[in-house]
């Protein structure tokens with residue numbers, strides 16, 4: 001049984017339909033991230049699960065029980081929202097104690113539970129400080145302590161680390177992941193940051209225009225995206241639209257100007273979009289100009305950007321396509337304007353169904 005079941009949930013704000021009959025099963029104890037661009041419906045989805053928003057149709061179940069009509073405070077969910085602010089002038093302990101006070105717990109219970117929650121987020125002894133006097137990362141940890149102090153069955157996080165700078169964000173991500181694992185608490189997080197989603201999640205649901213386009217582990221989504229949208233939202237991919245030619249035993253992909261070996265796609269039909277990840281492409285200096293390319297694909301370097309460890313090449317292929325490749329650290333650097341040969345193994349080619357139905361599950 002799933003911990004949370006979102007069933008056929010639609011939400012409309014007047015004329016705007018923010019969610020279109022969304023189905024989502026969250027497994028017990030997993031960290032599931034809802035990832036998508038701004039305006040895709042992520043916060044609306046979390047709002048419906050938390051009870052802060054009412055669906056126009058559909059229902060929410062937790063542990064098999066329909067909770068659609070239950071108000072937020074009766075759902076036993078811990079919420080950390082970017083706009084679900086702490087009380088800045090109150091002490092850390094007061095902030096963390098909030099949910100327990102609302103519940104009418106005794107003073108001794110509250111004190112003990114607050115201290116326990118602060119220890120979990122590594123803020124022991126901070127209870128007496130004012131929230132205002134803490135760093136951004138510490139404030140986020142107070143918000144987490146406030147959410148977990150009530151022993152929630154589910155943790156809901158909406159862009160919880162959005163206000164933190166990159167380095168601090170990465171630190172708090174690791175802490176959040178450790179805390180979630182040690183508590184074994186089912187967690188749903190919303191973010192538009194792909195790196196954050198990859199770092200934290202057991203599974204990721206990619207949302208696009210109010211629909212879940214694909215759900216899977218980070219590996220599955222990266223290696224086997226169902227659509228161009230997913231392929232490019234989670235990383236970068238070089239894409240060509242063309243046909244699969246099966247004459248001569250093996251399958252070859254061609255768009256007229258470019259032709260290379262590929263595997264058999266999982267769908268019928270010969271129209272396809274071929275995708276190749278930048279890190280799968282090997283870039284070698286060409287002995288001469290384009291004509292000397294031999295087996296590989298001829299290109300020239302439009303730009304070489306050193307990223308610390310790897311170099312990103314912007315490539316102009318002889319066929320007219322503009323692609324991106326990432327060099328391996330052990331490869332000699334190649335400068336702008338140089339002629340190169342691109343090679344990749346056939347298994348690096350992932351074929352997408354270009355028909356509209358093929359893009360949605």
Ligand SMILES: Nc1ncnc2c1ncn2[C@@H]1O[C@H](COP(=O)(O)OP(=O)(O)OP(=O)(O)O)[C@@H](O)[C@H]1O
Pocket residue numbers: 013014016017018036037038039040041042043044045192
């Ligand atoms: N209160 C509202 N009234 C009208 N339209 C709204 C309201 N809230 C959200 N929307 C619209 O619903 C759609 C989904 O919004 P939502 O906030 O869920 O997206 P999001 O993916 O969380 O975006 P972001 O990452 O920018 O927070 C958007 O088109 C948005 O403009």
